[in-house]
Amino acid sequence: MMNEEIPNLTAFDQAALDQAFAAVEHQARNDAAALDNVEALEAFRLRWLGRKQGLLNEISSRWLKAAPSEAKKPVGERFKILKELVERLLDESSGTGPSDAALAAEAIDITLPGTRRLTGAEHPITRTLNEITSVFAALGYSVGVGPEVETDFYNFESMNFPPGHPARDTQDTLVISNQDRRPLRDRLLLRTHTSPVQMRTMETQPPPVRIIIPGKVHRNDAQDATHSPIFHQVEGLCVDTNITFSDLKGTLDHAMKALFGSAVKTRFFPSFFPFTEPSADVQISCIFCGGKGCRKCKDSGWIELLGCGMVDPAVFRFAAEKQPAYDPKKISGFAFGMGVERIAMMKYGISEIGQFYAGDMRFLSQFS
């Protein structure tokens, strides 16, 4: 039985008492260290503090009672300290919960991969469109939109494309069927650029105008690595009484820095668009090599990114048919347009334009 753990004392001198009590104390500490659940705790309590068969009871009867009268006091003092220790061990064990050993038994493999909830990824085109529109929102541009199916008038005529212009060709433009018998300007087609929204906006809103126009456009193009019959454009229009070519330059320079980083430089080249004059193509310093020349920029240090120009007076005259305030002698403005796919391909290192429209989970997951 338990009482065998408590030997009878043969000597009651200080050293003998110290040794005997130290052994029991050691035992109590060991017992307490192994406590890992409520049942064990109760067992510890009974073993040490049990009224009849508890070890302390045993010590009391074997050592204290058996002590010669001159040793009663040292034994009693030591017994009191032991009892306090046991009670403290019991308190501590029940207060701090399971022991380390018990916790160790609950160990898990924290190196297994975390359980991830899939978060949907914004499409790189959506993301790029949003980036561009927010850059221009900060410059005071509201968002404008228009229909994807347009009339020849809005897509071409009011944008100053002459009647025989090659862009009007069905080789370049997707058209709705059965249009041949309608007047040219009413014929329906899939807009080839977001520029018609310029006219739609000016017709309904007198100057000043400051809009940014994101949208899907279509052309009768064969699909290859960088061309797609479906693509997206962002168009911008700014009209007021005092808008200049240097404003156009400053605005786009600012926007390109906001989109691609403040180190980016811009460069403007003469170009030709029917609806702007002067017209320009804009290049930015290569974002891959910083302008030193690399494979991406064909060693030129520059990347062509957008087209722009001062709104052609002929376009204002079309707008003035409904809003007389668009008098090209009194107001001026600029417009610009950029291909969203091209920018997204550049920003995210995408090599095939077709990936944008395939809905391939493996491709889209990269943007979450």
Added chain:
Amino acid sequence: MKILTKWLRSYLPALPVDDAKLAEDLTLRGIAVEGIYALGEGNGSLYEMDITTNRVDAMNHYGIAREAAAIYGLDLPALAYALPEARPSGKDFPVRIEADDACGRFTARVLRGIAIVDSRDWFEGAEVSTYFALLDQKKISNAVDASNFAWLAMGQPTHAFDLDKIEGGIVVRRARKGERLKTLDGVERVLDPEDLIVADHAKPLALAGVMGGWDTMITPQTTNVLVEAAWFEPMAVRRTARRHGLHTDASHRFERGADFHAGPVASALVSSILLASGGFVEGDLVDVRVADFEKRTADRKPVALALSEVQRILGATIDAEGITAATVEGVLTALGCGLAPKNDAAWFVTLPSWRLDLEREIDLIEEVARVYGYNRFANTLPEFGEGVLALPWAESEAAVRRTFLAAGFHDAIGSTFCSAAEAALTAPQPGLTVPLGNPLSEEAGVLRPSLVPGMLAMVAGNLHRDVRDVRLFELGTVFSGTTEKVEERPAVAFGAVGGLPDQGALHAPRDLDFHDLKGVVEQVLTRFQARAVYFDRFPAEAGLTPEWLHPYRSARVAVDGATVGWFGQLHPREAAARKLKEPVLVGELYLDRLYKLPLRKPAAREISRFQPVRRDFSLVLDESIGWERIDQALQALQIPELVEWRVREVFRDARMGAREYSLLLGATFQAPDRTLRDEELQSFQARLVDAVGKAGARLRS
């Protein structure tokens, strides 16, 4: 187009820069050099050029020399070729312009005793052999090469006829019905009465401004030649060329506007090359002009230009001085304009015959900006006073997008088109689909009336590439209407296949099901403020369920009485047709209807401090009784303290009847102002049991 710097420099010996710098300066002024290739010692470089269609005057060596002269302020001598004195002829070679609405000028020069030989470098300014070798252009004969040389030098098309094959004289006219012409490409062509042709008194000789004729071409036997250099009207040439499917150097130039005055010079260049190997000129140059065309091109009215307008449009320059009158005068004069002062800072500007693209004041302003240099203008920002307006539906669209993204669906963009069969299958309004006149393919013949075909294609694409778990949504436009009037509406489609993606190594995998998709739809709908949202299903015979959906595993979504969409499992027939083995979940919401609703505005309510009481009820129901009945019965109780109830589990048990199932209902009672007493709870529970009992459920014993 290829340009030799050696040739270019022959017109401008004083060019102060090297080929690389010249290329950069030209490019920055819109005469774009795309590539520079060194041709070896003494040969200069070859420029690969990309010149915009409005600058057809610069698509030749002399034209580019003119730009360079303007950039560097150099004098460019006019082109002139002296011909030996002509032997007199009895009478001028007969030339008549009958189509005076389409031909503005026709020059003809008769050369006799010509030898057709191989080309060489004939004289200074006619280094045919050298330049052609550097350009990698094949030499054919002195006659053909002379015409090509003149074209490359100054961009004026010319043509040499075998004079002895011409009967009578030249008539520029429209073709007659049924007339035929074998062109230089060997094709026998039936002419259209609209075609503009060069004819003689008996037959068509050439498609005017497009291509010469076979029968009158120069052959090794040719000794007498008629050199043509003319000006044809752009549209007439364009129409003729297109009708015959031809696009030639000549048609390219005439379609975009040739120089009215270049003909005689080009004629002289071609003639002097031919004469270099013998022969003589007979008679004067025959030069027939149509006054009206001359007035509209070479002699068009001067344009008024004001410095103030230049400054108003162009704005600030980096140089503080800005654009001055001297800048304007310098640039425009160098480009060939004549400036007559109107007053101190305004001019009447006469326009060069080779720049038909210049017509208006703004065109001249562009020239000033271009030659001055775009990059010498300052970067300024316009002042800005107005507020920024968002589109009325921008927030709603963002809310829908966010909800799908949060539910783990990837944002996708699909094709705008579908096949007629797909349109018929998925159009919410049958019959109102819009076909394309020139579709990219048959599969893309119709504007999509629904986003479902595109979604199915994308889902199938993933499965066919062995991507097992797919969750996609597309926000886009759908089209309905007729070819007269097309309506566009916003919609969102969603598709899902495979497992729930939130699976770690330690959790059992589970496939997505109808109710996962329903949960997403519910989440989307809760973004909006609606009185009533419900899901229902129609009996098969009603024919209301879209044919692409499984009739018993799909639902209509209705908000405030209007259908806002459909979703569910793809009909097994459609799945099989697309070779999809896994059940595909797919749906579409009509966002135009949702966008009419206000977005739900969050409002906080007091959270009760008092203890909630949760009670479970195990119910047994007949299979015909759906949750909706129980739900409505509990709703009808109108016990304010019954704050929440939900289905905790649905299961079947062999010990129950064959057509019965078990449902564990969890209910929560809570009062805002007190702890619920036992008697109250007893009463609520009794009423609850009574209500679900009336709805057809019994308590499981």
